[in-house]
Amino acid sequence: MITEMHLDILKETGNVGAAHAATSMSLLLDRKIDMFVPNVELVSFDGVFNLAGGAETIVAGIFQRIEGDLSGSMFFVLPLESANYFIQRLIGDVSFDFNSPPLSDIGISAMQELGSILSGSYLSALSDFTGLKIYSTVPSLSVDMVGAIISFGLIEVSHHCDEVIVIDTQICEESAVGRTSIDGHFFFLPDPSSYTTIFRSLGVS
Amino acid sequence: MNIVERPTKIRTSGLGSCVGVVLYDDMKRFAGLLHVMLPDSSLGKSDCVNVAKFADTGVVALIELLKAEGVRTQSLKAKIAGGSQMFQFGSGDTIRIGPRNVEAVKKELKRLSIPLVAEDTGGSIGRTIEFDPATSILNVRKVNQGSKEI
Numbered sequence: 001m002i003t004e005m006h007l008d009i010l011k012e013t014g015n016v017g018a019a020h021a022a023t024s025m026s027l028l029l030d031r032k033i034d035m036f037v038p039n040v041e042l043v044s045f046d047g048v049f050n051l052a053g054g055a056e057t058i059v060a061g062i063f064q065r066i067e068g069d070l071s072g073s074m075f076f077v078l079p080l081e082s083a084n085y086f087i088q089r090l091i092g093d094v095s096f097d098f099n100s101p102p103l104s105d106i107g108i109s110a111m112q113e114l115g116s117i118l119s120g121s122y123l124s125a126l127s128d129f130t131g132l133k134i135y136s137t138v139p140s141l142s143v144d145m146v147g148a149i150i151s152f153g154l155i156e157v158s159h160h161c162d163e164v165i166v167i168d169t170q171i172c173e174e175s176a177v178g179r180t181s182i183d184g185h186f187f188f189l190p191d192p193s194s195y196t197t198i199f200r201s202l203g204v205s
Numbered sequence: 206m207n208i209v210e211r212p213t214k215i216r217t218s219g220l221g222s223c224v225g226v227v228l229y230d231d232m233k234r235f236a237g238l239l240h241v242m243l244p245d246s247s248l249g250k251s252d253c254v255n256v257a258k259f260a261d262t263g264v265v266a267l268i269e270l271l272k273a274e275g276v277r278t279q280s281l282k283a284k285i286a287g288g289s290q291m292f293q294f295g296s297g298d299t300i301r302i303g304p305r306n307v308e309a310v311k312k313e314l315k316r317l318s319i320p321l322v323a324e325d326t327g328g329s330i331g332r333t334i335e336f337d338p339a340t341s342i343l344n345v346r347k348v349n350q351g352s353k354e355i
Contacts, residue, residue: 055219056333058348063292101349140292144348147219148331151242152291155222155299158242162255 002042002165002195009202010040014167014188016129017122021169021186024121028114029089032174035186040167045154051168052077052185055147059083060098062115062139063152066123069132069201070194073153074122075187076115077146078171082182087111098143112139118186122169130201153189160192206257208237208270209338216335220287222303224260224310224326227336227343228267228319230280236338237267241287243302244309260309264317281319284343284355285310286334288326303327323355 014037022035041047049055060083066072078086080098088094090110096103116139127134142149157164171184190198199205209215215238217225222242229236239257246259256262268278288307307326314321325332325345333346346352 049219099349142291142329144221144291145219145331145333148221148289148291151219151221151223152299152302155242155302158258162258 006199006204007040007042007165009204010165010167010198011037013126013129013202014040014169017125017188018169018186020121020125021118022171024117025114025171028117029086034172034174035169036172037167037169040165042163042165044163045151045158048150048154048164048166048187048189049147051166051187052146052150053079053183055145057146058144059146059149060111060141060143061146061149062112062119062141063149064115064119064136064139066134066136066188066190068134070134070190070197071156072188072190072194073156074119074136074189075150075153076118076184077149077187078182078184080143082184083111085182086114090114101143103143108141111141115139115141122186122188130198132197132201150187153187156191157189164189164192165195206237206239206263206267206270208235208267208274210235210274211338214335214337216333218333220332220334221289221291222287222299222306224285224287224303224306225332225334226264226267226310227284227334228264228271228281229284229336229338229341230271230276231282232276232280233338233341235271235274235276236336236341237271238336239263239267241306241310244305260306260313264310264313264319268317278317278319282322282341283314283319284323284336284341285321286325286332286343286345286355289328289330289332291329291331293329325353325355 018035169186
């Protein structure tokens with residue numbers, strides 16, 4: 001039985017990971033990036049898509065499987081406008097555009113690397129915090145509808161149930177004029193078979 | 206899983222490896238839409254069984270809904286879309302999940318002698334589909350490829 005207390009503990013844990021990932025992203029982009037976990041919820045599959053703007057929203061999405069002491073899926077999704085902005089900065093090519101395939105190899109590679117660095121710092125923080133060994137597979141990119149991308153990570157979940165714990169991380173940019181939401185999300189979807197492992201490692205059962 | 210009566214259209218958004226199965230009858234009144242996530246209900250690992258998400262139990266369940274409206278099984282036809290492989294790697298059940306969903310749906314349609322009139326399946330792209338019972342046309346929309354009617 002998952003209670004509010006369980007979700008609150010995951011939120012705290014998620015915030016530790018988010019802080020680390022934000023530091024990495026700020027260094028990489030030379031911008032002040034802030035990340036936080038607004039809440040952790042047990043939601044329906046449609047609920048997951050809605051967190052990222054609805055099933056039909058087109059995004060650049062990076063998917064990684066999580067393996068080790070626990071298993072799950074990780075998604076880093078950015079609206080195309082934000083993704084273009086970041087990748088153009090990273091590769092120094094303002095003509096790069098996710099809206100106009102075929103995409104250049106260097107652009108794809110930069111986006112995968114961005115996802116990989118974020119999940120790496122998030123997971124290493126989570127690993128330190130829980131004492132669990134956690135690894136991620138190589139990142140894979142898809143530019144498509146949110147529903148099509150994230151449902152891939154729900155296949156494993158759907159064997160068990162129609163609801164999933166989502167640790168949603170929102171990404172914002174801080175500048176002189178204030179905080180601008182770039183509408184980016186970082187989703188961690190632990191497999192239901194790992195719920196017990198995570199909670200036990202955090203001292204709750 | 207749901208059914209509609211003409212002139213209401215029925216749609217589902219952002220299909221990836223899932224398969225949208227439309228069943229409709231010749232009288233062009235009722236149509237049903239099923240959203241298949243997994244090929245086989247024996248893959249289910251819990252008690253909270255949602256028959257609609259498996260190919261082998263979902264098609265039969267949708268037929269039951271249509272039968273309740275007086276639709277005859279013998280007059281049913283099918284159109285399907287989806288079944289992409291969004292990411293090339295995977296583990297366990299996610300390997301080839303899109304193509305396996307398509308195969309499972311086709312097998313079930315064949316077993317029930319429901320003709321598959323049209324399909325737009327496979328690839329590595331998401332789809333949004335909308336079916337109009339009045340015309341029996343299934344509109345399939347993809348990112349960067351516009352939409353087409355099947």
